[in-house]
Amino acid sequence: MRRVVVTGLGMINALGLDKESAFSAIIEGKQGVKLIESFDASDQTVKIAAEVTDFDPFSVLDPKEAKKADRFIQLGLKAAAEAMEDARFGEDIDKERFGVASASGIGGLPNIEKNSVICELKGARRISPFFIPSSLVNMLGGFVSIYQGLKGPNLASVTACAAGTHAIGEAAKSIMVGTADKMLVVGAESAICAVGIGGFAAMKALSTRNDDPATASRPFDADRDGFIMGEGAGAMVLEAYEDAVARGATIYGELIGFGESGDANHITTPTMDGPLRAMKAAYTMAGKPKIDYVNAHGTSTPVNDKNETAALKELFGGKENCPPVSSTKGQIGHCLGAAGTIEAVITLMAMRDGILPPTINYTTPDENCDLDYVPNAARKAEIKVAMSNSFGFGGTNGVVIFKKI
16 A cells, blocks of 8 residues: 655644644643633633634635635635645646545534524524535535645545544545545534533533633643633645655655544543554554654543543553653644644644644643653654544544654
């Protein structure tokens, strides 16, 4: 099977509207969690989130088209365009051999909420004709393929918080088996709305530190009490190694392993076994190399962080053999289905720059979370091989491993 490399990156999140500004803010330890501004959250039990601010949807869509696309699609178009520009393709690209693998956990939830209210109060005939196409998860890939003119496989992963990582794996498979030569992966999520925040809060999944947003998300810390909702998008261009070399492309890294598994346990409560098997599958596929960094799922929830730590220790044969681990969700929140692509972009940029992103708000050690989490400040380090983890509701897990070339 063909080797697969990454030649273009794009990212937008609460700390930046492009990959370089967002990554710099992450490395500087900046914080994107604030009181919610996009809707009136005064009657919510959770009033904080990591929102993308100052984003102009008309920068990627004209006003007439913008109303046809929910915000998650708009964010995805922004990241996708950046990744394609970063890949620097010429005019002779074969777009029939260039596909899209998109991902989102929920899709157009704000639009679903809005049109449900319209239906209830004003009747079904007042529902927007753009409601369905603007809300479907796969329409992210649909819009991206149209705007980029990509006519290869058009795939969509809808696997909760593992969706973005699964999309990377699906894109790689397409290239490996020869159904495409290049794939644009894009994961996007924007579910910060009344029903989104209210729904996750009802599950007791979110942090309730409304009086201190900056320290609310604290992965692996003993006082963690839930995750913070984030929004954003991540994108990457994957292509066959020989094609990238032939055109003199900049290669961020090679995808050398990916793993997938199911917990078969509970709809929301994760296990240690499922994530461990996904990690083992990716690690084995990669040839069991020395891992220099793990970008953890690290949600800041009591169960996930404990289980992920235990799984990492099992994978590497004990605490003393584990590489540095960090979670950037303390800064940009949990971007749900977009988390995997965003965090893969962060991982590759960390590899590029030789620096370990920090886990901020780590102040109180937990005896069950006792690894090197790169606490509170970034650290220079050579990263030759890195792993990125994503685990989702329904017990769905995805892991990818990249190697520097």
